[in-house]
Amino acid sequence: MRLLLIEDDDILGDGLSAFLKAEGHLVDWCRTLLAVQALDGEPYDAWLVDWQLPDGSGLQWLQARRARGDTTLALMLTARDRLAERIQGLDSGADDYLVKPFAPEELAARLRSIGRRQAGAAGARRQLGDVQVDVAARTVWRQGSRVELTGREWSLLEALVLRNERIVSKTELERLMLGFSSELASNAVEVHVSSLRRKLGAELIETVRGLGYRVGSP
Numbered sequence: 001m002r003l004l005l006i007e008d009d010d011i012l013g014d015g016l017s018a019f020l021k022a023e024g025h026l027v028d029w030c031r032t033l034l035a036v037q038a039l040d041g042e043p044y045d046a047w048l049v050d051w052q053l054p055d056g057s058g059l060q061w062l063q064a065r066r067a068r069g070d071t072t073l074a075l076m077l078t079a080r081d082r083l084a085e086r087i088q089g090l091d092s093g094a095d096d097y098l099v100k101p102f103a104p105e106e107l108a109a110r111l112r113s114i115g116r117r118q119a120g121a122a123g124a125r126r127q128l129g130d131v132q133v134d135v136a137a138r139t140v141w142r143q144g145s146r147v148e149l150t151g152r153e154w155s156l157l158e159a160l161v162l163r164n165e166r167i168v169s170k171t172e173l174e175r176l177m178l179g180f181s182s183e184l185a186s187n188a189v190e191v192h193v194s195s196l197r198r199k200l201g202a203e204l205i206e207t208v209r210g211l212g213y214r215v216g217s218p
Contacts, residue, residue, distance in 0.1 A: 001045035001111065001158065002026040002176045006036055006061075007077065008053050012100075016048070019104040024138065024151075026179045033061055043172045044072055045162055046111060051078035051089070059092055066093035073114050075107070112136035118162050126161055128215055131200050133161050140200065147199050152177055156192045160205065160215045169212040189213075 003020060007013040008031045017027045028044075030036045033056045047065075049058040062074055076094040078085075089097045095114045098107060115135045116126075125132040125141075132141040138154055140147045149157065159176040160168055168176075170189045177188070193205055193213060206214050 001115065001162070002043070002179055003028070003046050003048060003111075004036070004039065004042075004044045005029045005048045006031075006033070006053065006058055007048070007050045008032065009050075016104060016107065020108070023108055026176075028179065033058070036061070043175050045159070045176065046073035046075060046114070048075050048077055048107070049094075051076060051080055059089060059094075062094060063092050073118055075110060075114065077102075077107075115162060118164070126164075126216075128161075128204060129201065131204055133157065135161060142200055149196075149199070152188070153192050153196055153199075156189065157196055157200075157215075160213060163214070164216045165214060167208045167212045167214045173213065 003025050005013060005016060005020075005027055007016065007029065010031075013029050013031065017029045020027050028039060028042075030039070032054055047062070049062055051058050058078075059076070062076075065072070065074075074094050075096045075098060076089045077098050077100060078089070079100045080086075080089075081099045086097050086099075095117075096110050098110060112135065125134045130143050134140070135158060138158075140149060140154075140157070155177045156173060159173055173189050177192075193207075196205060204215060206217050208214060
């Protein structure tokens, strides 16, 4: 996943960034809402949002994004533990709510959980024709046999599966695969789509001409 972490505590932010990167995620860390403004329009698989920030409310920021129609997964990270506050956070658009202090392993588990819901998987695996995708375990099977993917092949497949039935543009896929890295060749998305089709079947990823790619189209 490509994650946006909005957290002003240096120790917590540094620790979470390191842990999540070790888990295989791309992480952009912002300490203020002003810093987040510079990333407006960047695609993310999930936001990790502190409620109280030095220059405003992370919850109000989330409410504004939801009002704009943005459905990116959001997990609130906050020391506010009263029932009324937890209800307010969830009713304001958070997909999950985690009270500080918490173990990084629990955060990772909650990300996996909301990722499965986003992918439309009733259990651990999402079924796409004769292909099964386990977002949490980062594994793929075809006709019952496990298929090995490279890191970038997985990143591309994960981005599409998490946006079940939605068309994802080439530019968005590039950002989700490598963030701000400049290592990606101009034809990398096409190359990895072709590779995934060879390994998982030509029908898995649909090309929507002029718009992008999608999986899970009815």
